[in-house]
Amino acid sequence: MAFTFASTNLVIELGILIMIFLGWQFLAAEIVDGLVLIAISSLLIKWTYPESWLQAAREKVEQDDDGLTEDFDWKDRITSKEGWQLVGHKFVNDWKMAWEDILIGFTIAGFVAVLVPESFWTTLFLADARHLPNWLVTLENAMVAPFVAASTFIGSMGNIPLATVLNQNGVLFGRYHGFYSDLMVPPLVHINAKYYGWRVALYIAGIMFVSIVLTALILNGLFSFLGIVPESRRVVSEITQFKIDYTFWMNLFFVWIAGALVWLHKKYLQSHQMKMMDMEGGGKIKKTAVYLFIAILCGGLISFLVTAI
Numbered sequence: 001m002a003f004t005f006a007s008t009n010l011v012i013e014l015g016i017l018i019m020i021f022l023g024w025q026f027l028a029a030e031i032v033d034g035l036v037l038i039a040i041s042s043l044l045i046k047w048t049y050p051e052s053w054l055q056a057a058r059e060k061v062e063q064d065d066d067g068l069t070e071d072f073d074w075k076d077r078i079t080s081k082e083g084w085q086l087v088g089h090k091f092v093n094d095w096k097m098a099w100e101d102i103l104i105g106f107t108i109a110g111f112v113a114v115l116v117p118e119s120f121w122t123t124l125f126l127a128d129a130r131h132l133p134n135w136l137v138t139l140e141n142a143m144v145a146p147f148v149a150a151s152t153f154i155g156s157m158g159n160i161p162l163a164t165v166l167n168q169n170g171v172l173f174g175r176y177h178g179f180y181s182d183l184m185v186p187p188l189v190h191i192n193a194k195y196y197g198w199r200v201a202l203y204i205a206g207i208m209f210v211s212i213v214l215t216a217l218i219l220n221g222l223f224s225f226l227g228i229v230p231e232s233r234r235v236v237s238e239i240t241q242f243k244i245d246y247t248f249w250m251n252l253f254f255v256w257i258a259g260a261l262v263w264l265h266k267k268y269l270q271s272h273q274m275k276m277m278d279m280e281g282g283g284k285i286k287k288t289a290v291y292l293f294i295a296i297l298c299g300g301l302i303s304f305l306v307t308a309i
Contacts, residue, residue, distance in 0.1 A: 001045055001207070002038050009034035033219055041211040050203060057196035085271065088264025098191055100290045107293040124148070142216035146209050150184040184208050 008014075010031065018027045077083030122128055124144065126137045184205050192201035 001041060001204070004204075005038050005041055005208075005211075006034060009037060029219065029223065033215055036218060037211050037215045040214050041207055044207050044210060048207075050199075053197075053199050053203065057200045060197055061195055082268075082271070085264045085268035088261040088266075089268040091258075091261040092265040097194065098187070100286060102187065103293055104187065104286075104289055107297060138217065138220055142213045142220070145216070146184050146212050150186060184212075 015027050015030065018030055077086070125141050126132060129137060189201050189205050192204055196204075
């Protein structure tokens with residue numbers, strides 16, 4: 001669990017985004033936040049550890065295992081054709097499991113970013129509630145933030161621009177911590193459920209929620225006491241502009257990398273004469289939503305191109 005929390009809160013790309021959108025002060029706060037979050041969650045897990053649930057989750061993972069783990073060390077893998085084919089196979093299997101959730105999540109996030117007015121966020125987080133005591137506003141912010149972050153359906157990196165918008169509108173520093181965590185986002189809870197079952201997936205999400213709230217309250221109180229609450233005046237529209245820069249060329253480069261991994265995956269299937277591992281699907285409703293959102297995105301892209309021309 002410490003690895004899971006660290007891999008969502010203390011990753012390099014998240015730090016880069018926080019630096020770009022909010023500034024180095026928020027990055028420093030996020031590093032402290034991640035360490036406090038791990039400490040609190042470790043205590044919560046120690047006190048509430050559901051041994052029988054997690055044993056059942058281990059058994060489920062073993063049952064769902066496709067048996068593709070080869071018995072040779074990394075030196076053999078990195079220098080062998082079969083090792084690289086296995087990398088491609090795992091890459092495709094991971095995307096096969098997650099692409100529907102990701103597509104639905106980012107489409108919903110796009111609608112939220114464009115159609116929900118900024119005044120809604122300032123009202124929701126009591127940014128203009130001058131008559132309420134500060135401690136009550138802080139508590140409300142800390143408890144509401146994780147659910148708002150989860151409702152956007154995207155992970156911590158996708159929520160940084162939204163956090164920047166909220167910062168522009170006076171939302172308290174303490175509530176940002178809810179936007180830097182992935183494990184309560186519905187698509188990822190669903191992915192956890194595919195691996196471990198719903199009980200463990202909801203347990204993880206519950207631990208994350210309580211840890212986020214306590215961490216936000218602790219850090220807001222500590223930073224306020226020390227007089228070092230971060231501030232930022234950056235505007236999303238001035239930061240997120242399409243450019244032919246290093247990001248554009250890196251995107252093209254990794255498209256080729258992805259294509260190479262798909263080719264290696266196909267080679268792996270040919271050599272092993274097998275089909276891809278089937279993960280639990282989302283049913284007809286989810287499939288319908290996926291196709292609907294693909295149509296919406298295609299329509300938006302065509303409209304954008306026609307307008308640009």
